[in-house]
Amino acid sequence: MSSALDKVTLxxxxxxxxxxxxxxxxxxxxxxxxxxxxxxxxxxxxxxxxIAEDRGASGDLSMCVVLEQRAIRILVGELANSDLYDTxxxxxxxxxxxxxxxxxxxxxxxxxxxxxxxxxxxxxxxxEIMRRMx
Amino acid sequence: MGRRLTxxxxxxxxxxxxxxxxxEHELIRLVHEEGDRDAREELIGRYLPxxxxxxxxxxxxxxxxxxxxxxxxxxxIKAIDRFDRERGVELSTxxxxxxxxxxxxxxxxxxxxxxxxxxxxxxxxRLNKVIESLTTDIGRSPTIAELAIGCSATEEEVLEALESGxxxxxxxxxxxSSSEDDDSFELLDYLGExxxxxxxxxxxxxxxxxxKMLDERNxxxxxxxxxxxxxxxxxxxxxxxxxxxxxxLIRKSIEALRNNxxxxxxxxxxxx
Numbered sequence: 346m347s348s349a350l351d352k353v354t355l356x357x358x359x360x361x362x363x364x365x366x367x368x369x370x371x372x373x374x375x376x377x378x379x380x381x382x383x384x385x386x387x388x389x390x391x392x393x394x395x396i397a398e399d400r401g402a403s404g405d406l407s408m409c410v411v412l413e414q415r416a417i418r419i420l421v422g423e424l425a426n427s428d429l430y431d432t433x434x435x436x437x438x439x440x441x442x443x444x445x446x447x448x449x450x451x452x453x454x455x456x457x458x459x460x461x462x463x464x465x466x467x468x469x470x471x472x473e474i475m476r477r478m479x
Numbered sequence: 480m481g482r483r484l485t486x487x488x489x490x491x492x493x494x495x496x497x498x499x500x501x502x503e504h505e506l507i508r509l510v511h512e513e514g515d516r517d518a519r520e521e522l523i524g525r526y527l528p529x530x531x532x533x534x535x536x537x538x539x540x541x542x543x544x545x546x547x548x549x550x551x552x553x554x555x556i557k558a559i560d561r562f563d564r565e566r567g568v569e570l571s572t573x574x575x576x577x578x579x580x581x582x583x584x585x586x587x588x589x590x591x592x593x594x595x596x597x598x599x600x601x602x603x604x605r606l607n608k609v610i611e612s613l614t615t616d617i618g619r620s621p622t623i624a625e626l627a628i629g630c631s632a633t634e635e636e637v638l639e640a641l642e643s644g645x646x647x648x649x650x651x652x653x654x655x656s657s658s659e660d661d662d663s664f665e666l667l668d669y670l671g672e673x674x675x676x677x678x679x680x681x682x683x684x685x686x687x688x689x690x691k692m693l694d695e696r697n698x699x700x701x702x703x704x705x706x707x708x709x710x711x712x713x714x715x716x717x718x719x720x721x722x723x724x725x726x727x728l729i730r731k732s733i734e735a736l737r738n739n740x741x742x743x744x745x746x747x748x749x750x751x
Contacts, residue, residue: 365642372638376623383620383711386726445744447687455705
């Protein structure tokens with residue numbers, strides 16, 4: 346994460362009623378980065394879907410948004426769902442999970458410029474997504 | 480007074496042509512100048528068939544016609560109260576867009592899944608138009624700051640209005656404006672007419688097995704966005720709906736896929 350300009354970090358409940366709040370924050374950061382309406386909507390949708398696919402997990406989630414000169418990076422942390430992990434690692438929904446998972450890789454490939462899975466302690470993982478600014 | 484006038488002017492006979500026009504003008508004068516309630520009721524009674532006829536246009540939208548007649552009657556009353564005889568148009572001509580406007584407003588309000596303040600709803604509607612006009616003017620998707628300037632709102636208000644737009648129920652197929660005189664019904668007009676013209680492409684279950692439960696248009700939108708890599712702006716132009724509506728439909732479609740798969744999983748689990 347070179348040339349970091351600004352960073353916003355927060356922890357939030359994964360309950361669905363807090364997702365609109367998360368989108369507002371993402372939108373506000375996107376607005377400050379002068380992202381287009383399309384781009385703001387895309388990163389919101391990307392984060393929405395990562396969280397939605399983290400089914401069955403409990404506890405808070407974390408999010409760290411970093412504004413670089415030419416990109417916005419969003420790290421969504423404390424994810425726990427193994428189907429989501431396997432899907433992201435494999436690049437597609439694994440054979441045994443096709444009936445219960447939306448192909449989040451396909452979504453991310455369209456919505457952001459890159460994504461990366463980062464493993465953390467206790468079987469949890471994080472996903473960093475990056476969207477270049479035009 | 481109204482009853483007496485009814486007798487004097489022969490309202491019960493519901494005359495035609497000039498006699499009827501003269502009666503109507505007298506009724507309107509009584510309403511406007513003397514606040515005559517009976518004359519107002521008489522006018523309402525006379526134009527109720529018009530309200531009923533307009534309400535029936537929306538009979539397939541999931542609301543009872545009687546409810547829509549009630550809603551449309553409010554528009555009729557507004558039209559009667561605001562009608563200016565000097566404008567040289569018939570009351571029926573003047574009342575029709577007002578009645579339709581009231582029915583459209585009802586559909587719009589019913590479409591909001593959660594309580595959203597009227598000011599935000601209105602800003603959301605304004606945004607819809609500003610996004611389209613700015614996209615055309617500048618040839619790209621506008622920034623939040625540009626939208627804020629275009630709507631004379633703050634960036635935070637724009638974001639809040641965009642977010643509140645996501646509370647718009649998927650059941651609602653109306654994405655129209657709040658203007659009473661705006662007769663465009665956008666999606667309501669569009670559905671069923673142009674949808675059939677879409678080429679049926681890509682039936683692959685590219686996002687999830689449940690793709691088949693989506694209608695063709697929503698499958699097409701998902702295909703264009705996630706398979707063809709088109710932006711929302713490009714899809715909006717291609718499909719002929721607003722950018723905001725494309726955004727909503729994408730979200731609702733993905734949510735529907737996820738819900739469908741969850742239901743299937745629960746059903747399988749119960750069978751075991």
